[in-house]
Amino acid sequence: MKVCVIGVGYxxxxxxxxxxxxxxxxxxxxxxxxxxxxLNNGISPIYEPGLEKFIEKNMKSGKLNFTTNLKYxxxxxxxxxxxxxxxxxxxxxxxxxxxxxxxxEVGKYINDEKIIVxxxxxxxxxxxxxxxxxSESIEKNNLNKDVKFNVASNPEFLREGSAVGDTxxxxxxxxxxxxxxxxxxxxxxxxxxxxQSFGWPPDVPRLLPKGQKIPVVxxxxxxxxxxxxxxxxxxxxxxxxxxxxxxxxxxxxxxxxKVAEGIGLDSRIGxxxxxxxxxxxxxxxxxxxxxxAYIANEYGMTPQILNSIxxxxxxxxxxxxxxxxxxxxxxxxxxxxxxxxxxKPDTDDTREAPSISIMNSLINLGAKxxxxxxxxxxxxxxxxxxxxxxxxSYDAIKDADLLIIATEWxxxxxxxxxxxxxxxxxxxxxxxxxxxxxxxxxxxGFKYMGIGR
Ligand SMILES: NC(=O)c1ccc[n+]([C@@H]2O[C@H](COP(=O)([O-])OP(=O)(O)OC[C@H]3O[C@@H](n4cnc5c(N)ncnc54)[C@H](O)[C@@H]3O)[C@@H](O)[C@H]2O)c1
Numbered sequence: 001m002k003v004c005v006i007g008v009g010y011x012x013x014x015x016x017x018x019x020x021x022x023x024x025x026x027x028x029x030x031x032x033x034x035x036x037x038x039l040n041n042g043i044s045p046i047y048e049p050g051l052e053k054f055i056e057k058n059m060k061s062g063k064l065n066f067t068t069n070l071k072y073x074x075x076x077x078x079x080x081x082x083x084x085x086x087x088x089x090x091x092x093x094x095x096x097x098x099x100x101x102x103x104x105e106v107g108k109y110i111n112d113e114k115i116i117v118x119x120x121x122x123x124x125x126x127x128x129x130x131x132x133x134x135s136e137s138i139e140k141n142n143l144n145k146d147v148k149f150n151v152a153s154n155p156e157f158l159r160e161g162s163a164v165g166d167t168x169x170x171x172x173x174x175x176x177x178x179x180x181x182x183x184x185x186x187x188x189x190x191x192x193x194x195x196q197s198f199g200w201p202p203d204v205p206r207l208l209p210k211g212q213k214i215p216v217v218x219x220x221x222x223x224x225x226x227x228x229x230x231x232x233x234x235x236x237x238x239x240x241x242x243x244x245x246x247x248x249x250x251x252x253x254x255x256x257x258k259v260a261e262g263i264g265l266d267s268r269i270g271x272x273x274x275x276x277x278x279x280x281x282x283x284x285x286x287x288x289x290x291x292x293a294y295i296a297n298e299y300g301m302t303p304q305i306l307n308s309i310x311x312x313x314x315x316x317x318x319x320x321x322x323x324x325x326x327x328x329x330x331x332x333x334x335x336x337x338x339x340x341x342x343x344k345p346d347t348d349d350t351r352e353a354p355s356i357s358i359m360n361s362l363i364n365l366g367a368k369x370x371x372x373x374x375x376x377x378x379x380x381x382x383x384x385x386x387x388x389x390x391x392x393s394y395d396a397i398k399d400a401d402l403l404i405i406a407t408e409w410x411x412x413x414x415x416x417x418x419x420x421x422x423x424x425x426x427x428x429x430x431x432x433x434x435x436x437x438x439x440x441x442x443x444x445g446f447k448y449m450g451i452g453r
Contacts, residue, residue, distance in 0.1 A: 004073035007082065012081065012083030012084075017164075023192060028065065048347070070105050088290050108142060116130060127177075152177035153225050165207050190216075196212050240279075279312075335401050339412050341353060350380040400424050
């Protein structure tokens, strides 16, 4: 099938590449020229393990093309994915201006019957709204007023850092539409994934056995849109819940690692997302929880659980700052090393990263911060100019009064902490991700603090 993906970010790029790999002809469109130029040179503009190999292979075979020419993509594609960003406005509402701009352009250039798919995470009702925007644009801008289209919602559940595997081997595929034809086309598009029948490089392990069927949830548009918000809000709730339990553990002297193990073995609960830490961040949870809360407010409801998890998460970051104050007493003039800037390991995404709000708060208290991340090499625009970016972990930690682990990159597990101890001013470590064995660090002579232990 011929596919056009508009918005070549973490979601659009991975979606486009994987659809090409399972045999479709894909045109990926973005309005940032430098991004398209990089991609046309076979370079991924984002850090996503395993992705570049598939980009290269599918560009070579001609199945995957990158362009800034939206008209070309829309005219060629039978299925048009909208996968642009939907960030938060200051009131928590999702900013749909990027989706709207694309929908207007699609209406302008649509030349025959298409399926327009909302891949972006969009508020409930956006499917019908996109349909309206496209129709209005056809009416206004298109010579062919009778051109037909159907809208589908196909929310994305990939995780940055394992996006390629998540796309080929998803837990489920959700397709929402009021059009039977659109649903049938989408099922045909995803058939090789649903049936796990696609070819796979022999040197990369398959995450699911060939032939094992992927569950598909077919629904109306509204339910599909709600599934995405409800899923992300539930995962964020799980993290905020374990963080709250961790805070109680600290007070009563329990160990959150044992508590999480004990409750996670309950099959009704499960072990995932029970890692206490400095809170959730990233490009999805914060904006999606806020957007769902905003929607509830619009309907006159008070979303009490959603409001609480937002507050618990905000306070969790402040708790780290408080721990630093408790340890250093006077923060002004002290040197603090921060390992990890990305919101989680295996990505270069720093949107809403807890590390950033923690560093900015400490800078406001007068601390000197030296930060290091294995992949994030450019200062995120949200990070204070006063934070020094170090060339490696050892450089960041040298002469520090305190070390904060903010992202659980594997690289930090194998540092020579015995050597590090001798280069620090004071041997205090706040392990914001509970990466390390407390006793081991205490044996090395560190004052070690995790979360909830
Ligand atoms: N990042 C994730 O892990 C993830 C997971 C699931 C769902 N989502 C959702 O997917 C959507 C996209 O997220 P993302 O992280 O990929 O965003 P992103 O910011 O990484 O990518 C969006 C891309 O859209 C492009 N774009 C914006 N306006 C455009 C236009 N008019 N024409 C062409 N291109 C345009 C931007 O240049 C950018 O490259 C969001 O709604 C997000 O909530 C993201």
